Amino acid sequence: MHWNIGVALSLLATTVTPALAETTQEVVNKASNGLALTPPMGWNSWNKFACNVNEKVVRDTVDAMVSSGMRDAGYQYVVIDDCWAGPRDPNGFITPDSTRFPSGIKALADYIHSKGLKFGIYSDAGRLTCGGRPGSQGHEYQDALTYARWGADYLKYDWCSTGDRNAKEAYAVMADALRQSGREIVFSMCEWGTSQPWLWAKNTGNLWRTTGDIWDSFNKNDKEHSWAHPVTDIVDFNEPLWPFAGPGHWNDADMLEVGNGGMTPAEYRSHFSLWAMMASPLMAGNDIAHMDETTRSILLNKEVIAVDQDRLGVQGRRVWKEGEREVWVKPLAGGARALLLFNRGEAPATIRAMAEQLGYPPGLRARVRDLWAHKDRQRWSGALSAAVEPHGVAMYRIDP
Ligand code: GLA
Secondary structure, three states: OOOOHHHHHHHHHHHOHHHHOOOHHHHHOOOOOOOOOOOOEEEEOHHHHHHHOOHHHHHHHHHHHHHOOHHHHOOOEEEOOOOOEEEEOOOOOEEEOOOOOOOOHHHHHHHHHHOOOEEEEEEEOOOEOOOOOEOOOOOHHHHHHHHHHHOOOEEEEEOOOOOOOOHHHHHHHHHHHHHHOOOOOEEEEOOOOOOOHHHOOOOOOOEEEOOOEEOOOOOOOOOOOOOEEOHHHHHHHHHHHHHHOEOOEEEEOOOOOOOOOOOOHHHHHHHHHHHHHOOOOEEEOOOHHHOOHHHHHHHOOHHHHHHHOOOOOOOOEEEEEEOOEEEEEEEOHHHOEEEEEEEOOOOOEEEEEEHHHHOOOOOOEEEEEEOOOOEEEEEEEOEEEEEEOOOOEEEEEEEO
């Protein structure tokens, strides 16, 4: 080719222009399937219904997601977790449990789509799921094809009964099978952080669980199940992993327990706020068709949701801690910050945040919005302090 200025300019126009639309960080961080550029939001059946899920529960939930305003607030994926599967047919294709899903999965997915929502399904990288249903090992391409034919938009892929399988290989096979299925399917990895997926799964999955299962408690361990963790334990494990999250690949702190009854309203507000600060997926895990007003007001706090969904896609972190008092900061697009004052203690506490903790010069002035009171506060000029209730938070958006 004979080079001249015209050729050079046209090359610049085609190759450079798309990158200019996004920051370098936004481009580099994209997972190879290009999905989940903000943390996935939706509902998952497990925390509330476990193996008692059926097509009526899912349909009622879908209807309530629309009527409660959850769909319009961004909750998009309706994920059927474990126990939907029945046996494989003679050709090895998976079939649904015909007692729980007599109309079949395709009909349910069609219903979900007809309401403007997306459909998620569950399987496992081993021979059996954690609930003892058939897993996908040895059937990965066949299962991905089945999910695509049913119209799945999301797959949660668990790690029970995997024996000595290598996680990197097992998840890469299913990631490839999903890509080959011809449908865009968000890939949610659920191997509980066992093999540190944050170190290798950026181009494999769109999200990965970082811990064992959540337990509906603020800070008490479940004595019967060592793999179940209260909110504060999950937070302490997930927080240091902030450098590994970004658009298309998120640290998954597990599904929400908001509304399931084990915590006080203040504790549920803390749980929800911390998940948003950590840019964790927000998958409601309660009975949406029968939720009370307090639960609704937490799950539908659009100002907190906006922190989670901020397009910069940086996971927030703890910048200060003294005893039971903590200050958390999450950088947001355009130079704004989300600020969380978190009181883990049993008594009310005054917590103070300083400009340098936010990465702001001391003289900077900024608008301060209280995200739980839904009110503007006095303008930021170097510091902010608040009295925070026991096990509670105060949460702000700071706009210079
Ligand atoms: C594992 C997962 C849970 C849930 C159950 C289903 O424990 O971590 O989130 O999917 O399996 O059996």
